[in-house]
Amino acid sequence: MLCGGLAVLAAVSGRAIAQVEDHGYSAADIQAGFKIYSAQCQLCHGPNGDQIAGINLSRQRFKRVVSDDDIKATVSSGIVSAGMPAFRFQPAELNSIVAFIRSGFDTSGTPFKLGDAARGKAVFEGKGGCTACHAPQGEGRFNAPSLSAVGAARQPVEIQRYILEPNKAMLPLNRPVSITLKDGRTLKGRRLNEDSYSVQLRDETLRLHSIAKADIKSYELGKTSNMPSYAGKLSDTELADLLGYLTSLKGS
Amino acid sequence: MRTALGWAFALIAALVMSVPQAAPAAEVSAARIQGAAGEPQNWLTYGGGYSSQRYSALTQITPANVKGLKSQWVLQDNVIGVWQSNPLVVDGVMYVTQRPNDVIALDAKTGKVFWQYRYTTSPDAKVCCGSNNRGVAMLGDTLYMGTLDAHVVAIDARTGTKLWDKALADLNLGYSITMVPLVVKDKIVVGLGGGEFGIRGFITALDPKTGDEKWKFYTIPGPGEPGHDTWRETDWEHGGGSAWVTGSYDPSLNLIYWGIGNPGPDWNAAQRPGDNLYTDSVVALDADTGKLKWHYQFTPNDNYDYDSVQVPVLADIAWQGKPAKVMLWANRNGNFYVLDRATGKFLLGAPFVKVNWMSGFDANGRPIQTPQPTGAATYPGNQGGTNWFPPAFNPKTGLFYVSAWENYGSIYRREQATYEPGKVFGGGGQSVVSPAPGTPTPGIGRKSLINNWTSETGNGAVLAIDPQSGKRAWTFPQFDVTEAGLLTTASGLVFTGGREGYVYALDAKTGKELWKAHLGGQINMAPITYAIDGKQYVSVIAGRTLVTFSLDN
Incomplete structure (x- = not known):
């Protein structure tokens, strides 16, 4: 019982420390990691860390990594089958890379506070x-994301x-789209995908539509989010x- | 007076005549390669012949009937990541590679596989941008493949067994080979990759029987060599200058032409003052000795990673009223060039997409550079106005065709880079100009089923450029960016594709879309065409499938 209690305490205090110390990763480490990332990792992983299929480093989406140690191990050993070479970094450098990834590639130093x-x-x-x-769960009114x-x-x-x-923060993909078809119908919703010939969208009642561009009379991508500023x-x-x-x- | 049946026979005869019959399988001699244009039923080299025009004399598929193309067979393979291979077709047999360094021989009529060769790539191989391989070259009965770990392997084309294997450079320093070797007479010419790792690039010619080195040309001149003074102190030692795309050859001048990659470090030109020859240049080398005959540098002291790794397209055209041997080049730096390929003289330069890193050319064809302020956008962006994907030239229309990225810019960040063997020698980084932080932006290859960017971050287009003016004859826009190469035919067609997974046939004169098929995977190489038993085929790789089309009987 004592052991279990201690473990819970450690977990709780660990989280608390992480919060006050910028998730346990110092600004200096993040900045140092940014430099290493730019020099060594960006060519393959891209400026946003999303250039490899199925992986998005800044969003913490990995194929085999869970813990910080996993990141370090992967960087150090490489993944031959995927063309990722092994990197020989010092422990401090590895910590910096982890910090940069865990910060979500935040190099701005924007202050924020996590409350209760x-x-x-x-x-x-x-x-x-x-x-x-x-x-x-799931999408809400106006396609508001879960x-x-x-x-x-x-x-x-x-x-x-x-x-x-x-x-300002709205990504182009999240812009409210309004499409008027040649047959007079108007569809409003969220654009899901697009190519040269068609556009896929989910309307405000969450129904899916795939529309041929040849059938479109007018097509507007709004720049104002449906969400109000707080x-x-x-x-x-x-x-x-x-x-x-x-x-x-x-x-x- | 002919009967209807007689007319039909005449028509069939004409159709058959337009497609040479498949010759019995024979060795691919150097003479056959030089005369590749005369046997359009085969696709004998990477660029469809020494001129790299990707122009085929086959005329069975025409603007009038192209709508009737049907898929005949599909080769589906376990390729992880983009499949950039350019198949060869020799007397009915297709040779294609897949990642990382496998070779497959198959029946080009049915897609049935004869053999597969697997090369074991070293786990220490380093490549900046994916485990790519763009195919094999053939001489005699032997195939030649470069490997990710910087070897060249010779393989018996009949059996798929390895004949020899030669390491050309130290992979621990970041050298690699992704390009297709170029067979020139009795030599196998190979360029090395690794420009992001601070290599000193080179092009080398090998003995086809043994792999022994016949000559070697360093793309970064050493002490005592002309051009060495364009480097400060020891900067040349890690000056980059990879040569990762196949060159071209002019037998009449006995010159090999090769595009040279970026200097190292990529993005911090201030760290390597000088022009940094022969990075971002085209070099003309004597085919027998590898000695430099001339060079032209597209981007001196490059600050933007504008590799000149495009395929040199050789054409004999009228220039200002006189017949001329020219070289046509749409460069990653956003400009289209016409050069005299005998002398290297600059004849024309004109932007084919938005360009703001330079404002024009001086009398010698040197760009007048206009660096943008820190934090401002540079056009074209880091991946360039175009890149490695091969263009095409059609002597009948006189037009040059290229896949381009439009309205695509980058904001660069410059940092002092320290060279460490085998590590990326980048000197900063870049981000694509986008409307909001965190916006998905185009990079190398599509990574998702979903296109989640907009035209604000750039879009793709096929351009037809008139070499006489450098101006566009037509534009075929695509919503997504494209890495598809081009194929053009004597019947007036242009075949290409894009990231959206469509393969297209366009009217070579007007750019009008005549046919398309959705193959569901991005097209990262040019289509090829060939013929067997009087029938013309078009093959294209999309995603993880190689699809071959022809007209029904």
Whole structure:
């Protein structure tokens, strides 16, 4: 029992330390990792870490890596079958690479604070009114994405940017699309995929459509997000708590 | 007076005549390679002949009937990552490679495999941009393949057994081979890759029987060699200058032409003051000795990774009213060039996409560089206005065809790089100009089923360029960017593809889309064409499949 209790304590305190110390990775390490990444890793993995199929380093999506030690081992031994060479880094360099990846490639140094997740949940469901669009699972109203694993998919600074500056932060793929067809129908929704001849979208009732461009009369990609900005609407503590809650959502 | 049946016979005879019959299998002599244009039923070299025009005299498939193309067979393989191989077809047998260094011999009529050769690539091989291999060369009954670990392997084309295997360079220093060797007379000419690892690049000619070195040309001149003074102190030792794409050959001048890659470190030109010859250049080498005859440098003191690893396209055209031996070149740096290939004289240079790293040319054809402020966008971006994927030239239309990236820019970051053997020698990095932080942007190859970028980060297009003016004759835009090479035919067709997985036939004169088929995987090499038993075929690799089309009988 004592042992179990200690383990829980260690886990809890580990998380607490991670939060106050920038996830346990110093800004200096992240910056150093950025330099190593740019010089040694970017050519293959790309500036956003997403250039290899099935891998997105900045979003923590890997094929075989779970822990920080796994990252170090993979970097050190390489993956011959995939064309990744073995890199011979010093331990400090390996730590820096891990820090840079774990920071979600955040080189901006944007400050953020993670507050109490339980209080954040209350903000999410109460004052924030977030549940009006964001469903607990799956897409909600206006194609608002599920946030059930947002803490695994996005870094805190990114989530904060979405909350405060949704228009600026909106990725092109998330722009609300409005298509008027030659037969007079209008479809509004979210663009899922596109090529030279067709566009795939999910309308506001979440139905899927694949539309031939030849049938389109007008096609607009809006630059204004359906999500309102929360800048000035939440106190610093509420924002920190909300961030604490959202980053705790890691999926099942 | 002919009967209807008589007319039909005449028509059939004409159709058959237009496609030479498959000759009995014979050795691929140097003379056959030199005369490749005269046996269009075969595809004997990487570029479809020494001029690398990727122009075929086959005329069975025409603008009028191309809509009738049907898939005849598919070779599906376990290729992880983009499949960039360029098949050869020799007397009905196709030779194609797959990652990392396998060779497959198959019946080009049915797709049935005769044999497969597997080379064991060293686990220490280093490549910047994927375990690519672009195919084999053939001389006599022997196939020649470069390997990721910088060897050249000779393989018996009849049995698929290895004849010899020669290491050309130290893979621990980052040398590799992804290109297809060029057979020139009695030599196998090979260029090395590794420009991102601070190598000193070279091109070498090997004895086809033994692999012994016949000559070697360092792309970065050493002490005492002309051009050495374009490097400061010891910068040349790690100056890069890879040669990772196949060159061309002009038998009438006995010159080999080769495009040379970027200097090292890639992105920090301030760290290596000087022109940095012969990086980002085309070199003309004596085929017998490897001695430099002339060079032209496209991007002196390159700050943008503008490798000149495009295939030199040789054409005999009228230039200002007189017959001329020229070289046509759409460069990664965004400019289209016409050079006199006997002398290297600059005849024409003109941007074919948006270019802002330079504002024009001086009288000698040297670019007037206009570096952008720190943090501002440079056009074209890091992957270039075009790249390694081969262009084509059609002597009948007089047009040069190339896949281009439009409206695609990069913001560069410069850092002091320290050379360490076998490690990336980059000197900074770059990010693609995009509308919001974290926006997906095009890089090397499509990695997902979904196209999740927009035209704001760039788009692809097939361009037809008139060499006389450097201007576009037509543009065939694509939503996604493209890495597909080109094929053109005497019947007035252009075949190509793109990342979206379509293979297209376009009208060579107008760019009008005449036919397309969706193959579901990105096309990262040029289609080829050949004929067997009077029937013309077009083969293209898309994703993990090689698909071969022909008209139904």
